[in-house]
Amino acid sequence: MTTTRIATTVLLAAVVLGGTPLHAQFNLGKLRETVDQAKAAAAKAKEAADSAAKIAKGVAGIGVEEEYVIGDSVAVEVVSRHGGVVRDEAIQRRVNLIGKALAYYSSRPGIDWRFGVLASDSVNAFSAPGGFVFITRGLYELVDDNDNDDALAAVLAHEIAHITERHALKIIERGELLSGAGDFAQRSSDLRRTDAELRQFDLSVEEIISTLFEKGFDPQTEYAADLKGRELAVTTGYAPGALRKVLTRLQQRSGDPKAVFSTHPPLAERIRRLPADG
Amino acid sequence: MKTSVLLICTVTALSAATALAAFTRGGNAYTKRVETVLRAEPRSLSETVARLGYARTVRIEEVRGPWLRVRDGDQSGWVFGGNLAEEPPSETRGLDGLPLEASKTTATAAARPLTPAAKDYAERKGATNAEADLEWLGAQSTAVTPEDVQAFLEAEKKGEFQ
Numbered sequence: 001m002t003t004t005r006i007a008t009t010v011l012l013a014a015v016v017l018g019g020t021p022l023h024a025q026f027n028l029g030k031l032r033e034t035v036d037q038a039k040a041a042a043a044k045a046k047e048a049a050d051s052a053a054k055i056a057k058g059v060a061g062i063g064v065e066e067e068y069v070i071g072d073s074v075a076v077e078v079v080s081r082h083g084g085v086v087r088d089e090a091i092q093r094r095v096n097l098i099g100k101a102l103a104y105y106s107s108r109p110g111i112d113w114r115f116g117v118l119a120s121d122s123v124n125a126f127s128a129p130g131g132f133v134f135i136t137r138g139l140y141e142l143v144d145d146n147d148n149d150d151a152l153a154a155v156l157a158h159e160i161a162h163i164t165e166r167h168a169l170k171i172i173e174r175g176e177l178l179s180g181a182g183d184f185a186q187r188s189s190d191l192r193r194t195d196a197e198l199r200q201f202d203l204s205v206e207e208i209i210s211t212l213f214e215k216g217f218d219p220q221t222e223y224a225a226d227l228k229g230r231e232l233a234v235t236t237g238y239a240p241g242a243l244r245k246v247l248t249r250l251q252q253r254s255g256d257p258k259a260v261f262s263t264h265p266p267l268a269e270r271i272r273r274l275p276a277d278g
Numbered sequence: 279m280k281t282s283v284l285l286i287c288t289v290t291a292l293s294a295a296t297a298l299a300a301f302t303r304g305g306n307a308y309t310k311r312v313e314t315v316l317r318a319e320p321r322s323l324s325e326t327v328a329r330l331g332y333a334r335t336v337r338i339e340e341v342r343g344p345w346l347r348v349r350d351g352d353q354s355g356w357v358f359g360g361n362l363a364e365e366p367p368s369e370t371r372g373l374d375g376l377p378l379e380a381s382k383t384t385a386t387a388a389a390r391p392l393t394p395a396a397k398d399y400a401e402r403k404g405a406t407n408a409e410a411d412l413e414w415l416g417a418q419s420t421a422v423t424p425e426d427v428q429a430f431l432e433a434e435k436k437g438e439f440q
Contacts, residue, residue, distance in 0.1 A: 072396030072412070080400075080408035085415050092415065096422040097430045104427055105360035105437055107367070109310060112390045114419040149434075205399065235344065235360045237436035 062169050064111060064130070071130025073205045074168070074212070078126050078134055081213065082118040086137055091117055095140075098149050099133055099156045105236050107164045115156065123250065126212050127159040129168050135159075142253075143246055150233075150242035151249075157236075158229035158243065165228060167221050168208045219265040223273050230274065240278025247271045300364045303341050307348065307362040309334040314362070316355025320345030322438040328353040333367050344440070358438035389420035 062070070079085060086092070092115075099115035113131040123138040133156055143151035162168065211217060217225075226243060234240050251267040264270070301307055309330050317324040320342050330336070330350055336357075340347035344359050392400075392412055400409035431437045 068390070069393045069395045072392045073399040075412055076392075076396055076400045076403070076405050076408045079411050080403070080405040084407060085411045087414070089418060092418040093422060096419050097426065100419075100422055100427045101431055101434075101436055104431070107310065107363045107365065114416060116415045116419075201395070202399065202402070235437075237434070237440045 062129075062166075062173065067169060068112070068130040070169070070172075070204060070208070071128040071132055073201075074128035074208050075130075075132040075134075077205065077209045078128060078132070078212070079116075079118065082120040082122070082134070082136060084119050086117040086119050088117075091140070094149075095135065095152070095156070098153050099160070102153060102157050102160055102232055102236050103131075106160055106232055111163075113160075123253075125155050125159050127162040127168070129163065129166070129208075131163060133159040133163070142249060148239070150239040151246050153233050153236070153238040154229070154242035154246050157233040157238075158225050160232060161225040161228035162217070162221075165224065167217055167225065168211065171207060171211055172204055216264060219269070222265050223270065226270055226274065230278070234278075240275075242278075244271055244274050244278060247274075301338055301341060301346055301359050301362070303338055305338050307336050307338055307346065307359075307364065308366045309336065309361075310363040310367045311361065314357060316348065316353065316357055318355065320347070320356040322358070324356065327355040335366070336362070344438075360437055389416055391416070 095115045095117055100113055103109060103113040111131040113133070115133045116135075117140050118134050118136045120136040121138040122136050123142060125133070125135045125139055127133050135152075135155055139155065140152070143155055145151055166173075216222070230240070230243050233242060247267050247270055251271070309332060312332055314330045314334070315326050316328040316330065318327050319325075328350075330353065334350050336348035336350045338346050339349055339354070342356075345356050346359050346362065347354065347356050348362070392409065397409060400406055432439045
């Protein structure tokens with residue numbers, strides 16, 4: 001359904017309301033407000049539906065604007081499930097300075113990079129398409145060395161690599177989800193199609209969330225992010241051995257259920273696959 | 279003392295060279311910013327000898343630690359390897375005609391609000407607190423400007439300031 005059609009439908013509904021008092025029917029300001037709201041709602045629905053439609057086609061490549069739509073929604077879920085963000089400007093500034101310094105030398109320096117510390121004592125880090133990188137307070141405290149930023153940079157660089165390599169988007173591009181919803185969308189009327197595509201959009205977000213929180217990326221993807229992230233950190237000037245130190249530190253805490261990246265492959269194997277010189 | 283300094287420099291150069299192993303003499307690399315500066319010497323404050331546009335293919339003529347001497351037609355000079363990409367960047371263009379990703383590398387980039395679809399998603403999922411948190415975080419992140427990042431890199435002796 002086009003923006004114009006949705007706006008027209010709401011406009012007609014506003015005019016035709018039989019039980020509406022006369023003074024309300026001719027309240028031009030109110031009517032304009034209603035139309036504006038309808039247009040805004042239609043624009044939102046269209047944006048989500050367009051993105052979902054593109055996803056449904058099994059996209060050759062999701063563009064950066066679609067990536068922001070998906071990534072922002074994934075970020076909503078990440079923050080929602082981890083107690084919000086730490087409202088400490090100094091901490092968030094430090095994470096953003098180091099993160100943006102790394103991102104500047106990444107293969108995608110131009111996207112909207114945003115780095116944040118989540119108010120959770122679990123030990124983990126996440127990324128969402130479009131440039132969102134999150135580290136939990138538990139992991140932030142574990143890598144918070146007094147004398148340098150190497151360990152924190154190593155963690156952020158690993159998550160940046162997931163975004164530059166488009167790992168989460170590849171789950172969608174590979175068509176690993178939503179075939180049933182896609183068929184439903186193709187058969188439906190315009191209005192139902194919008195509903196179906198919104199549902200499909202939600203499912204796309206949930207699939208990425210499921211990968212981030214439950215299944216995890218496949219081990220090869222994590223090893224690739226380790227190498228790519230390490231390369232980025234070293235290029236930026238951080239210590240080559242920092243990721244190995246972080247993983248070893250996590251390994252030493254492995255008796256604690258909160259201590260490891262629960263959605264990542266075994267730490268020993270990740271350490272073994274790192275280059276010998278760091 | 280001199281030996282120690284030299285040793286540290288060598289180790290730093292070797293580390294950076296390891297990280298930039300994908301760039302080899304005779305190979306190609308690609309510019310990834312709206313403007314990439316080529317310099318007369320492999321140093322961050324050396325004289326500018328050329329400025330290249332977005333997504334240019336350059337030939338690597340020499341590798342010296344993390345610095346590369348590259349050529350694009352009759353333009354040649356030194357560039358820090360981190361300023362180039364191994365693969366051609368996306369060419370998707372925005373309404374302003376600039377590549378969507380590259381245009382955001384300029385210092386004038388404004389804060390991007392959450393997309394309307396994501397706000398709608400947050401409302402449908404009852405996650406409006408998360409939405410508010412992300413808007414706050416967006417403001418914190420935008421407060422760290424490209425100039426701040428350059429000043430940080432220089433002060434911390436990172437990137438091309440190593």
